[in-house]
Amino acid sequence: MLTFQKALELINMEIQHIDYPKEPGSLYEPMAYLLTLNGKRIRPVFTLLACNLYKEDVNEAVPMAVAWEIFHNFTLMHDDVMDKAAMRRGNPTVHQKWNENTAILSGDAMLILAYMYLAKSSSGHLKSLLDLFSDTASGICQGQEYDMQFENRPDVTENEYVEMIRLKTAILLGASLKSGAMIGGASEKDCNRLYDVGINLGLAFQIQDDLLDVFGDPLIFGKKIGSDILCNKKTYLLVNALSTSGGKEKKELLFWLNAHDKGPEKIKAVTDLYTRLHVKEKAREKMNQYYDKAIQAFQSIDVEENKKSVLMNLADELMDRES
């Protein structure tokens, strides 16, 4: 049975040997830079582990797994341009280290490279993997567009927020698992169940991200606490606070949303408001609901219980993470 460690090694080995066209370097160096910046490789590992539920030899799933990782990094490269982000995984973003045009063009070439890896999959699965990949990629663009639109909207509902994170982050986890199952030869039913597992895990992980940004342990959390608050990012917490508060608290919240020059003071005030409005508890509850749904879907798949432990443990660990 494939361990997490072994899956990670298979992925990293393949990523180390990506055959980038050598010229011009300014087009390909940014891809290699971003791809080797210590990503967690959750998506490609999901693909291999899902494949391994149905098939001992997962080599056939490696190109597809790497395609997801390349694709994920493409979205980071372009999202960082759009969000004008300076740092990524503790290092300068591509458009900071090079420039914006390089980040746009390298990102384009990276999306194409992801399709090149997908195309290495065996011909029997090619068409269905291609459709899954394009549908997922297209949905993620929709999610990013909603995310940008939400920046300027004070009236985002919880349902709209959930739909945005479903598109922007959850469907990629769903598709990573599903593609592995497809290559492993799973039934259509199991493929769809694993897609649901990924969707619900993705939603749970994103709400967890939102929580960690505000309530994480500053010593363990890799990024600065409160950065979402500082830039008024529409998180589950903020959307919930905006929709459930009224009177004095709503007024206070709107005041702080309009305060752009207050650093630690704003973080403290908004965090206090979140506490008074119990949005922390509500977010935790929602997160746990999605996680439970994921586990239920995972339990329903038609695979011997002992084979499920690696993916199960990985999901548990990801849910327990503090950074």
Added chain:
Amino acid sequence: MLTFQKALELINMEIQHIDYPKEPGSLYEPMAYLLTLNGKRIRPVFTLLACNLYKEDVNEAVPMAVAWEIFHNFTLMHDDVMDKAAMRRGNPTVHQKWNENTAILSGDAMLILAYMYLAKSSSGHLKSLLDLFSDTASGICQGQEYDMQFENRPDVTENEYVEMIRLKTAILLGASLKSGAMIGGASEKDCNRLYDVGINLGLAFQIQDDLLDVFGDPLIFGKKIGSDILCNKKTYLLVNALSTSGGKEKKELLFWLNAHDKGPEKIKAVTDLYTRLHVKEKAREKMNQYYDKAIQAFQSIDVEENKKSVLMNLADELMDRES
């Protein structure tokens, strides 16, 4: 036999009925905007006409043809951002009409949409079309990167320039023709010959573009005469003038390249220099060489002569164009 007009109708019909995801509009409207801005549709028409050389019914080639057109428009959307271009086909560019982030993200979604169209091709050709498409798309990114690099290099050689336009524009024409031939069932030899036809036509067309910008008829040419000169664009003419001039003329040319605030005066001076250096004649000779090569390659394909007339006439017309 398929006429040019009929091929164009098939393409435009399909483009009018593209099933864009409806939400969010800001992601999809820019795609529809650019795709219906009066493009010449040369690439998809090439695909259908090449298919028709080998097969009466070209319907199977329509998705691939449309994929090339969508892809081409994706490159325009992103190139316009990178080049900070304000106008495209006489209308505001997408990043002007919307904003830069929309142009980046809609472009990404458009590249994915192109792959979705490609994926509608019949399964027998899917893998080879996918490889051709990704290789072409990747090469075009390389070409764009070279083009941007050349802006800041005074020492671009003619060979480097030709390699850049081969990647940036010619391989797309080659691949458009080749893919149509593949779907039509042509031999590998003919597929490769048609690729060569496209490459050489593409090189000839680009040099013709370079010539028209300077020596075109202002009343017929759609854009302003001399715009390449104003922005020091590395064209066949400029690269040639820089590499063949010496002494007084070289000095004069470098002076004008550094003159950024002189409009009509700069255009007149550089055009005069081009005339004195005979770069117009050299460019025409080069263009004709490529065109002749294209025609030779076309004549060598294994298809009855009478079937070749539509593509032959189209190439002739494109070569005679003044706008």
